[in-house]
Amino acid sequence: MRTDTVYKKAFNRAANMLRDGQLAGELPSENELRRRMCVSRTTVRKVLRELLNRELVTERHGLRATGRAVGDNDYYPDAETTPRAKHVEQQFMEWMLRGDTRPGTSINELELARQFGVATNGIREFLIRFSRFGLIEKRPNTGWLFKGFTEDFALELFEIRVMFELRSAQLFSLQPNSSPLWSKLAALKMAHADLLERIESRFHDFSGLDNRFHRLINEASPNRFIDDFYDIITFIFHYHYQWNKQDEKQRNLAAIHEHIAYIDALESRNSTRIEAACRAHLASARETLMRSLTGFDETSINA
Amino acid sequence: MRTDTVYKKAFNRAANMLRDGQLAGELPSENELRRRMCVSRTTVRKVLRELLNRELVTERHGLRATGRAVGDNDYYPDAETTPRAKHVEQQFMEWMLRGDTRPGTSINELELARQFGVATNGIREFLIRFSRFGLIEKRPNTGWLFKGFTEDFALELFEIRVMFELRSAQLFSLQPNSSPLWSKLAALKMAHADLLERIESRFHDFSGLDNRFHRLINEASPNRFIDDFYDIITFIFHYHYQWNKQDEKQRNLAAIHEHIAYIDALESRNSTRIEAACRAHLASARETLMRSLTGFDETSINA
DNA sequence: AAGTTGTTTTTTATGGATAAAGTTCATGCT
DNA sequence: AGCATGAACTTTATCCATAAAAAACAACTT
Numbered sequence: 001m002r003t004d005t006v007y008k009k010a011f012n013r014a015a016n017m018l019r020d021g022q023l024a025g026e027l028p029s030e031n032e033l034r035r036r037m038c039v040s041r042t043t044v045r046k047v048l049r050e051l052l053n054r055e056l057v058t059e060r061h062g063l064r065a066t067g068r069a070v071g072d073n074d075y076y077p078d079a080e081t082t083p084r085a086k087h088v089e090q091q092f093m094e095w096m097l098r099g100d101t102r103p104g105t106s107i108n109e110l111e112l113a114r115q116f117g118v119a120t121n122g123i124r125e126f127l128i129r130f131s132r133f134g135l136i137e138k139r140p141n142t143g144w145l146f147k148g149f150t151e152d153f154a155l156e157l158f159e160i161r162v163m164f165e166l167r168s169a170q171l172f173s174l175q176p177n178s179s180p181l182w183s184k185l186a187a188l189k190m191a192h193a194d195l196l197e198r199i200e201s202r203f204h205d206f207s208g209l210d211n212r213f214h215r216l217i218n219e220a221s222p223n224r225f226i227d228d229f230y231d232i233i234t235f236i237f238h239y240h241y242q243w244n245k246q247d248e249k250q251r252n253l254a255a256i257h258e259h260i261a262y263i264d265a266l267e268s269r270n271s272t273r274i275e276a277a278c279r280a281h282l283a284s285a286r287e288t289l290m291r292s293l294t295g296f297d298e299t300s301i302n303a
Numbered sequence: 304m305r306t307d308t309v310y311k312k313a314f315n316r317a318a319n320m321l322r323d324g325q326l327a328g329e330l331p332s333e334n335e336l337r338r339r340m341c342v343s344r345t346t347v348r349k350v351l352r353e354l355l356n357r358e359l360v361t362e363r364h365g366l367r368a369t370g371r372a373v374g375d376n377d378y379y380p381d382a383e384t385t386p387r388a389k390h391v392e393q394q395f396m397e398w399m400l401r402g403d404t405r406p407g408t409s410i411n412e413l414e415l416a417r418q419f420g421v422a423t424n425g426i427r428e429f430l431i432r433f434s435r436f437g438l439i440e441k442r443p444n445t446g447w448l449f450k451g452f453t454e455d456f457a458l459e460l461f462e463i464r465v466m467f468e469l470r471s472a473q474l475f476s477l478q479p480n481s482s483p484l485w486s487k488l489a490a491l492k493m494a495h496a497d498l499l500e501r502i503e504s505r506f507h508d509f510s511g512l513d514n515r516f517h518r519l520i521n522e523a524s525p526n527r528f529i530d531d532f533y534d535i536i537t538f539i540f541h542y543h544y545q546w547n548k549q550d551e552k553q554r555n556l557a558a559i560h561e562h563i564a565y566i567d568a569l570e571s572r573n574s575t576r577i578e579a580a581c582r583a584h585l586a587s588a589r590e591t592l593m594r595s596l597t598g599f600d601e602t603s604i605n606a
Numbered sequence: 607a608a609g610t611t612g613t614t615t616t617t618t619a620t621g622g623a624t625a626a627a628g629t630t631c632a633t634g635c636t
Numbered sequence: 637a638g639c640a641t642g643a644a645c646t647t648t649a650t651c652c653a654t655a656a657a658a659a660a661c662a663a664c665t666t
Contacts, residue, residue: 001621031610141626
């Protein structure tokens with residue numbers, strides 16, 4: 001059966017809105033709510049029905065946000081607000097990056113399906129989607145081959161990344177002064193400076209910043225293939241670093257400084273400087289990944 | 304039910320082998336046949352059973368290729384040797400490139416499934432695979448958006464293609480003299496010259512040559528992401544030109560000359576010359592595509 | 607006429623079943 | 637022992653079913 005995660009997530013959002021007083025007084029129309037919560041009206045109505053049922057809102061001509069206060073246990077647990085497909089993704093990434101899955105292993109749809117508690121269909125769809133990341137390969141009628149999260153992979157990934165980023169950075173710097181992206185860039189520089197001050201406690205915030213930065217650079221001259229490639233990077237890094245937190249503060253600190261230098265270079269519009277700053281940053285990011293990769297391998301060999 | 308296209312294709316291959324006399328005398332062992340036909344022994348046995356049943360081979364202690372001659376109507380029709388998934392691909396590409404599907408159209412899995420006579424699952428798997436080509440985009444719970452086979456698409460595609468090809472061509476030229484790829488390149492040059500002589504009748508052969516050439520260039524310094532990207536190009540061009548044959552001979556002739564110049568440049572190992580030849584060829588390929596694209600659009604608008 | 611809510615229809619996400627194809631195990635033959 | 641065939645088992649490709657979510661339609665209300 002299809003999961004009702006959309007409803008549950010919407011319900012939680014609505015509960016939050018109630019709690020924050022965003023819905024004080026008479027409730028907005030179903031259409032208005034629909035727009036705010038980014039779901040269909042069908043789902044909004046289901047949420048409203050349940051809110052009423054739990055007496056979190058009351059009916060007096062129109063619906064009003066005058067029910068009892070929202071309690072912590074009114075919320076659906078997080079796990080129930082994530083669709084199956086996402087769970088498959090998470091479990092697969094853990095299986096791949098955590099387990100002792102060696103390059104060359106073959107992947108069995110049925111076995112994964114059993115292990116993750118989903119139908120084979122879901123596994124297969126995930127694998128098809130995942131295959132564009134260059135880590136697995138399909139052999140028809142037979143199954144999938146895991147090619148390994150290896151140094152080769154990282155090298156090839158970074159070779160492309162450098163090409164793309166150099167291209168985008170140069171094009172960014174050629175924008176007219178009037179472009180709104182310059183002020184976005186300035187804002188981002190401030191955000192970096194801010195984070196630098198709070199680095200001790202907030203160092204995890206860097207990854208969001210990193211993303212915004214690299215996506216901003218691509219915005220000046222969009223190319224769907226570059227965007228797609230950046231999705232790969234984001235995805236890989238997200239999961240890889242989720243399970244590999246060594247030196248996180250240290251390496252984020254270094255990266256912030258590199259970003260700032262990179263931003264300065266962009267603002268200078270000096271092509272040579274830009275190239276240098278861009279290369280420096282990416283070389284360092286690559287080193288970090290490679291180090292953690294080899295470290296990773298060794299620990300799993302010794303384990 | 305799963306199709307038996309693997310069996311039917313294997314059967315046809317076996318029939319061919321019989322006809323060619325490749326299996327004269329006592330038949331090889333099942334394992335040997337399995338290897339030659341690239342299928343499992345299970346499938347080989349099914350083929351053998353049917354060959355026997357149709358008296359195309361006879362049993363006298365061992366199986367012998369002494370049955371009646373293979374007739375033209377012993378073969379299964381081509382359509383039955385292609386798996387469903389491939390049919391979906393073909394029908395979808397036709398739907399997309401032939402029909403009047405405008406950019407911004409939304410794609411309905413169920414409707415396509417009905418139209419193509421397959422289950423929705425097959426459509427969905429195809430769309431997921433196809434999405435990496437940058438022509439469609441998924442919106443969760445809602446469907447797919449067709450972004451259009453537009454000029455933008457072609458421009459973005461070629462921007463990447465140029466970057467990748469320049470990179471690969473330069474790296475190719477840096478190979479040591481001892482590399483076997485040089486002789487492959489020379490062979491390819493010959494093949495081009497040959498084709499040039501027979502151009503009047505054999506001009507379709509160019510597309511195979513084109514593929515071999517560009518893949519050869521990538522071979523010198525492999526990168527899976529570049530290979531993947533080249534898959535996109537191959538795929539797109541395959542279908543696009545399949546339905547758009549205007550000037551085929553003319554443009555292939557031009558391309559052959561460009562390739563030869565390009566190969567000469569590579570052999571000269573002169574970086575500047577290589578870049579020029581490479582750019583010239585790709586610019587011309589891009590023009591061809593763009594021209595056919597706008598032509599395409601106009602006719603479908605006027606239709 | 608534009609915006610509400612109630613109802614019905616369509617479509618997507620997900621599970622399940624099964625024939626075909628692949629793989630492994632068992633037995634027998636040189 | 638090593639390879640051949642036969643039989644049993646496992647996995648993939650494919651279809652079908654259905655609850656959840658979205659979209660379309662209809663009837664009101666101001």
